Amino acid sequence: MLENYVPILFFILLSLAFGCVMVVAGRLLGPHKPSPEKYSPYECGFPPFEDARMKFDVRFYLISILFIIFDLEIAFLFPWAVVFKQIEGTGIVAMVIFLALLVIGFIYEWRKGALEWE
Amino acid sequence: MREWLIQNYPEWPILWKVVLPVVTIGIFFTCLLLCVAYLSLLERKVIGYMQVRIGPNRVGPFGLGQPIADVLKLFFKEIIFPKASNFYLFIVAPILAVAPALAVWAVVPLGEKWVFADINIGLLYILTMSSLGVYGILIAGWASNSKYALLATLRSAAQVVSYEIAMGFALVGVVMAANSLNLREIIQAQSGSILHWYMVPLFPLLIVYWISAVAETNRAPFDVVEGESEIVAGHHVEYSGTVFAAFFLAEYANMILVSSVASILFLGGWLSPFQGIPVLETWFQDVPGLIWLVIKICGFLLLFLWFRATFPRFRYDQIMRLGWKVLIPITLIWIFVVGGLQVWKVGPWFT
Numbered sequence: 147m148l149e150n151y152v153p154i155l156f157f158i159l160l161s162l163a164f165g166c167v168m169v170v171a172g173r174l175l176g177p178h179k180p181s182p183e184k185y186s187p188y189e190c191g192f193p194p195f196e197d198a199r200m201k202f203d204v205r206f207y208l209i210s211i212l213f214i215i216f217d218l219e220i221a222f223l224f225p226w227a228v229v230f231k232q233i234e235g236t237g238i239v240a241m242v243i244f245l246a247l248l249v250i251g252f253i254y255e256w257r258k259g260a261l262e263w264e
Numbered sequence: 265m266r267e268w269l270i271q272n273y274p275e276w277p278i279l280w281k282v283v284l285p286v287v288t289i290g291i292f293f294t295c296l297l298l299c300v301a302y303l304s305l306l307e308r309k310v311i312g313y314m315q316v317r318i319g320p321n322r323v324g325p326f327g328l329g330q331p332i333a334d335v336l337k338l339f340f341k342e343i344i345f346p347k348a349s350n351f352y353l354f355i356v357a358p359i360l361a362v363a364p365a366l367a368v369w370a371v372v373p374l375g376e377k378w379v380f381a382d383i384n385i386g387l388l389y390i391l392t393m394s395s396l397g398v399y400g401i402l403i404a405g406w407a408s409n410s411k412y413a414l415l416a417t418l419r420s421a422a423q424v425v426s427y428e429i430a431m432g433f434a435l436v437g438v439v440m441a442a443n444s445l446n447l448r449e450i451i452q453a454q455s456g457s458i459l460h461w462y463m464v465p466l467f468p469l470l471i472v473y474w475i476s477a478v479a480e481t482n483r484a485p486f487d488v489v490e491g492e493s494e495i496v497a498g499h500h501v502e503y504s505g506t507v508f509a510a511f512f513l514a515e516y517a518n519m520i521l522v523s524s525v526a527s528i529l530f531l532g533g534w535l536s537p538f539q540g541i542p543v544l545e546t547w548f549q550d551v552p553g554l555i556w557l558v559i560k561i562c563g564f565l566l567l568f569l570w571f572r573a574t575f576p577r578f579r580y581d582q583i584m585r586l587g588w589k590v591l592i593p594i595t596l597i598w599i600f601v602v603g604g605l606q607v608w609k610v611g612p613w614f615t
Binding site: 157162164171172173176177187188197213216220227252 | 285286293338339340341343344346349355359360361367370371381382388389409410411412421422428432435436439443444496501502505506507509510581584585588589592599603606607
């Protein structure tokens with residue numbers, strides 16, 4: 147059973163190794179002639195005015211919080227969907243109630259304007 | 265091969281436990297990288313012809329040497345490490361972008377027996393690995409310490425997580441129909457004829473999955489992440505040489521991946537389209553399944569290129585509206601529909 151997962155371990159290790167090889171090969175094969183202008187952050191030729199890590203819109207936080215809720219919902223749905231045929235009646239009703247609660251939440255955030263980007 | 269090694273070198277278990285898998289995976293990676301290289305040529309050629317140009321045709325016959333020349337050029341370019349960047353994060357980002365894009369292929373079945381890891385949570389593994397790819401973009405944008413890169417990172421993170429919900433719901437619909445997360449079993453559940461493929465009963469989910477897949481891979485028309493006209497090149501604006509190549513490779517490998525996942529989940533993977541048709545079935549029965557799968561994948565890849573040549577870029581608020589207000593409701597409704605079809609055993613799919 148567990149030995150089915152061995153190729154995955156190999157795959158992950160080899161792909162990480164491949165990524166490292168790419169970085170190292172580029173550093174070894176390419177030229178390396180540092181100069182202050184070349185190593186300054188790219189900003190259309192100007193010297194950068196301020197630190198690039200500026201304030202950004204709070205809606206990005208909102209989206210990620212909403213994402214967590216919905217992604218958890220999907221995480222609950224997956225095992226349920228696999229055994230969907232076996233659990234008749236109560237299992238289906240329970241999931242309908244669970245989804246209905248989330249749909250109410252979804253409608254609430256929609257009406258509240260959490261999904262607006264103007 | 266494995267049996268032969270076990271028989272002839274029983275005293276060297278490392279040979280068939282480590283060396284053989286590493287060599288086969290190495291060969292597979294080489295094929296995948298060649299596919300990526302020639303996909304980039306195909307993209308330039310197809311878009312060229314769509315815009316009544318010829319596309320690259322100087323290096324080798326029909327420009328077939330072009331991808332090789334590009335790769336060689338990228339390897340001999342200087343990697344620039346901006347002074348303001350966080351050096352270690354800057355190095356880690358391309359590795360984190362390319363590693364999941366390659367590792368995810370462990371569970372993708374290319375034929376009835378051609379799969380590296382036949383595990384029963386295959387679909388979950390694919391979803392996990394493809395979500396990990398966003399970390400590469402996030403870290404790249406943060407570590408670059410450049411305004412364009414940071415803007416691209418924020419856009420990319422919000423866009424990818426939004427479409428991941430729609431994509432996850434679409435996958436739940438498929439799992440409900442197949443009652444399995446194992447990709448081989450999902451394909452076998454679709455055997456019978458072309459009408460048994462899940463693109464028929466789950467057609468809205470196929471559309472939702474495909475749109476989310478295009479958005480997840482940050483391809484046109486959802487490519488605000490690297491919108492050339494506003495934020496230059498987005499998250500990889502500070503990257504050059506092979507570290508840029510790593511991002512490029514990850515993007516194209518992900519394109520091939522979502523195309524194969526779409527073919528496997530909705531178009532019956534390696535199954536022949538002529539199954540169940542009296543005469544044609546016998547004519548085409550010797551065609552290996554891999555050929556059918558490759559044809560389906562190429563179809564989806566051409567869709568990617570066609571989209572890029574046809575559609576103008578979406579505005580960011582339109583992208584978010586499409587993801588949250590259109591795709592998620594459609595998938596939610598269709599999950600209920602699939603549930604109903606399954607409970608009342610509507611044939612030929614849900615018997």
